[in-house]
Each structure stands twice: as structure tokens, then as C-alpha cells.
Amino acid sequence: MDVERRLLDIVVIGGGPAGLAAAITARKAGVESLLLIERDNGLGGILHQCVHTGFGLKRFGQEMTGPEYVERFIREFEALKIPAALNTMVTELTRERRMIAIGEPVGLIEIEAKAVILAMGCRERARGAIGIPGARPAGVFTAGAAQRMLNIEGLMPGRKVVIVGSGDIGLIMARRLTLEGAKVLAVVEMMPYPGGLTRNLVQCLQDFKIPLHLSTIVTEIRGKQRVEGVTVAQLGEDGKPLSGSERVIRCDTLLISAGLIPENELSQGAGIELDPNTHGPVIDQDMETVVPGMFACGDVAYVHNIVDWVTADGETAGCAAAQLVLGKRPERCAPISVRPGEGIQCVMPQRFTCLASERLVLSLRPNMIARDVKVNIKNETGKVIHTVLRKVVRPAEIFDMKLPVEIVRECKELYIDVMP
Ligand SMILES: Cc1cc2nc3c(=O)[nH]c(=O)nc-3n(C[C@H](O)[C@H](O)[C@H](O)COP(=O)(O)OP(=O)(O)OC[C@H]3O[C@@H](n4cnc5c(N)ncnc54)[C@H](O)[C@@H]3O)c2cc1C
Numbered sequence: 481m482d483v484e485r486r487l488l489d490i491v492v493i494g495g496g497p498a499g500l501a502a503a504i505t506a507r508k509a510g511v512e513s514l515l516l517i518e519r520d521n522g523l524g525g526i527l528h529q530c531v532h533t534g535f536g537l538k539r540f541g542q543e544m545t546g547p548e549y550v551e552r553f554i555r556e557f558e559a560l561k562i563p564a565a566l567n568t569m570v571t572e573l574t575r576e577r578r579m580i581a582i583g584e585p586v587g588l589i590e591i592e593a594k595a596v597i598l599a600m601g602c603r604e605r606a607r608g609a610i611g612i613p614g615a616r617p618a619g620v621f622t623a624g625a626a627q628r629m630l631n632i633e634g635l636m637p638g639r640k641v642v643i644v645g646s647g648d649i650g651l652i653m654a655r656r657l658t659l660e661g662a663k664v665l666a667v668v669e670m671m672p673y674p675g676g677l678t679r680n681l682v683q684c685l686q687d688f689k690i691p692l693h694l695s696t697i698v699t700e701i702r703g704k705q706r707v708e709g710v711t712v713a714q715l716g717e718d719g720k721p722l723s724g725s726e727r728v729i730r731c732d733t734l735l736i737s738a739g740l741i742p743e744n745e746l747s748q749g750a751g752i753e754l755d756p757n758t759h760g761p762v763i764d765q766d767m768e769t770v771v772p773g774m775f776a777c778g779d780v781a782y783v784h785n786i787v788d789w790v791t792a793d794g795e796t797a798g799c800a801a802a803q804l805v806l807g808k809r810p811e812r813c814a815p816i817s818v819r820p821g822e823g824i825q826c827v828m829p830q831r832f833t834c835l836a837s838e839r840l841v842l843s844l845r846p847n848m849i850a851r852d853v854k855v856n857i858k859n860e861t862g863k864v865i866h867t868v869l870r871k872v873v874r875p876a877e878i879f880d881m882k883l884p885v886e887i888v889r890e891c892k893e894l895y896i897d898v899m900p
């Protein structure tokens with residue numbers, strides 16, 4: 481079989497908001513030889529199924545639905561005449577930035593690129609990943625699959641629903657299903673605090689009087705052909721179900737909203753180092769991974785709450801990849817690694833490799849709820865070199881902090897702690 485071979489400056493893998501922003505920025509910076517590859521039959525990624533509002537507040541100062549938000553970028557992408565291979569999937573990627581793509585319009589092609597921008601998004605954790613015992617009746621869906629059924633295919637996943645997990649997708653689906661006439665009987669969350677953004681807790685649960693049960697798990701799915709109910713139990717302080725706390729909620733549908741993880745197959749195949757905390761690639765301030773010329777942006781780098789930051793990441797990656805291929809890259813420094821300390825679940829980027837800008841930005845996800853905290857930056861000797869105060873930190877909300885470059889210049893490593 482003849483395989484078409486191509487040599488390009490930049491290939492973007494994934495046509496969601498991250499990939500679109502990266503491609504648009506690279507083209508505006510002057511990159512001509514550019515291709516975006518998307519396995520779906522259209523651009524826009526996950527946002528087409530997110531018909532609720534809550535997008536674009538930061539970016540455009542207005543509340544938009546997912547499709548409205550992404551449409552603006554699709555129009556700009558098309559106006560710039562950036563080539564896109566739709567219905568085409570990248571199946572293999574090597575460390576040398578060679579890839580195999582297979583698709584309806586292109587057949588099998590082998591591409592070598594001077595820079596690759598990974599923008600493949602994330603995937604949902606399914607039932608298997610959270611280990612709920614019981615049979616396998618119909619009526620168990622991930623929240624994202626149910627969202628697609630309802631918003632794209634116009635199908636109702638069920639009528640009497642229990643949702644496991646209080647992340648944003650679960651909360652949004654609780655409201656969406658209620659608006660479509662289903663009864664959402666409960667959202668159960670194993671942690672002692674909710675997983676989603678405060679605005680979603682208020683607008684999706686409290687406004688509709690949907691009960692949220694914290695420190696609670698589903699211990700069994702009941703039913704043979706179709707879900708007939710679930711058994712839930714309260715967790716004790718030792719994290720185990722309290723005996724006698726079990727009760728059955730009769731329902732016909734169980735939605736699982738147990739978190740998202742970056743889409744990692746291609747990154748792993750290319751030998752890119754992954755961060756065990758974000759589950760995505762280790763990145764620097766330019767969204768460049770540890771493999772030179774390979775960038776990662778959007779949810780493939782780490783799972784974001786807000787799409788506006790996904791767009792910003794894509795722009796950073798697109799700009800840096802363009803600088804690389806156009807020979808305009810600022811001078812690099814010896815890598816300075818950044819590690820999460822006490823109170824921090826993950827920190828992005830995980831290293832700085834360039835100190836050319838006056839301020840460096842860190843994005844932090846805390847692992848606790850606390851008020852009036854000090855966020856301390858320490859160097860490799862444990863000395864606190866910078867402190868900022870924050871009113872509230874919550875695991876559901878990533879926050880940014882700016883670091884003056886001067887304080888980082890002499891450091892080899894940085895550790896970030898949150899102290900109540
Ligand atoms: C259900 C849900 C609700 C949300 N609600 C909000 C909200 O209210 N407000 C808000 O600001 N944010 C919200 N978000 C977050 C935001 O939508 C996401 O963070 C953002 O869309 C991620 O963009 P992305 O480009 O990284 O990934 P995606 O949009 O997932 O795009 C990735 C693309 O890559 C393609 N792809 C993957 N692998 C390959 C491959 N091998 N070859 C070719 N193509 C590939 C996929 O088909 C997909 O189109 C929500 C997210 C979800 C999932």
C-alpha cells in the first residue's frame with residue numbers, strides 16, 4: 481500500500497478549543513506550513529455538547545453556551561484558511577515527531593513535523609475505574625455520555641436518576657435532566673466536600689432542591705436487565721462504610737461523574753514524561769513537554785474547570801511552537817522544577833525553562849478547603865522566597881499566582897505550600 485508522506489512545520493492534534501487557539505495563534509505568528517488533525521467530523525471538541533451557559537465570561541465578558549463560544553474560534557480558524565484533516569485520527573506518535581494518521585479523506589499518511597501540539601482533550605473515568613460492585617444492567621452511563629445522548633442525539637438516558645460524583649459535569653447534568661423532566665433523586669459524593677465549582681453547586685443543585693450527600697458512596701447497583709436501584713452508605717472517618725448506614729434509593733439510571741483524565745496514549749507512545757498528579761505531560765511555561773518540539777495544551781495537559789484558560793493555554797503553545805519553527809525562540813535557562821508541597825494537589829507548569837518574561841505564572845489546585853491561607857514558595861533549601869495571601873482555597877478551583885522572575889532566577893527547584 482502506498483503511504484503518503486508529508487513534512488510540515490507544525491501539526492496540531494485535536495480540534496477542540498485548545499487546538500483551535502493553538503493553530504490560530506501559530507498562523508497569525510506567520511507559520512504557513514500547518515495542519516490540524518481532528519478525528520471527529522467537525523471542529524469544536526467537547527463544547528458542542530455543552531449547551532449550558534457559563535463559557536466565555538473571562539475571555540469575552542459575556543455568558544455564552546459552549547457552541548457559541550467555540551463557534552467564534554471556528555470562524556476565525558476558517559477565515560485564516562488553516563488546513564484541517566477531519567475524520568482523521570493520529571494513531572501513533574514518536575519522540576522524533578513522526579506520526580501516523582488514518583482517515584477517510586487522507587487514507588494513511590505519515591507526517592513528520594518540526595513541532596507538534598497535543599490538544600486531544602481528556603476522557604471520563606468510567607464505572608470500572610471507581611469499582612462499584614453489582615451486576616451490569618442497562619442504565620449506567622458516564623455523565624458525559626448521557627450529556628451527549630441528551631444534547632446531541634435528543635435521547636433521554638432515564639427518568640429516575642442518581643448521580644455519583646459532584647464534579648462539574650455531574651452537577652450540570654443534574655440540572656439538565658431535571659429541566660428535561662427527569663427526577664434527580666440524589667448526588668452522592670465520597671469526599672467530605674463537593675467536587676464542582678460553587679456556581680454550579682448553587683445553580684444546578686440548590687436552585688432545583690436536588691440533595692447532595694457528602695461522604696457517601698454507592699455500594700451496589702441493583703437490577704438485572706435495567707437498573708432498579710442503588711445502595712448507598714455513609715463513610716466513617718476511617719473511609720469505610722458505616723455499618724447500618726446503608727439504604728436503597730430506587731432509580732432507573734445511574735450517572736457516573738467520577739472525574740476526568742488527560743487523553744494520554746499518544747503522549748506515552750512518544751515517551752513524554754507524565755506528572756502523576758495531573759496525569760498529563762510535564763510542561764514548562766510555554767506548554768512544551770520534556771520532548772523538545774512537543775507541546776501540550778488544554779485538557780490533555782491537565783483538566784481545566786474553565787474553557788477560557790484552555791484557550792489561553794492553546795495560545796501559549798501556538799505562540800511558542802511558532803517561535804521555535806521560525807527561529808525566534810527566546811534563550812532557555814537550566815530547568816527549574818516546580819513541585820507541589822503541603823496542601824497542593826498539583827502545580828502547572830512543572831518546570832520553568834525560560835526566564836525571558838518579567839512574571840511567571842503558576843496554576844495551582846489545592847487539596848483542601850481552607851480560608852485565609854498563605855501560599856508559600858520555597859526554594860530547594862526550604863527557604864520561603866515569596867508569599868501570597870488567599871481568602872479561600874478549594875480543590876474544585878484552580879487558582880493562578882504570579883511570580884516576579886527575579887526571585888526565581890537563582891533557584892534550582894521550587895516547592896509550593898498552602899498553610900492555613
Ligand atoms: C461536560 C463538560 C462540561 C463543561 N462545562 C464547562 C463550563 O460550563 N464552563 C467552562 O468554562 N468550561 C466547561 N467545561 C470545560 C471545557 O469545556 C474543557 O476544559 C475544554 O472544552 C477542553 O478543551 P480541549 O480542546 O482541551 O479538549 P476537547 O474539547 O475535548 O477537544 C479535544 C479534541 O481532540 C480530538 N482528538 C482526540 N484524540 C485525537 C486523535 N488521536 N486524533 C485526532 N483527534 C483527536 C477529539 O475528537 C476532540 O475534538 C466542561 C467540560 C465538560 C467535559
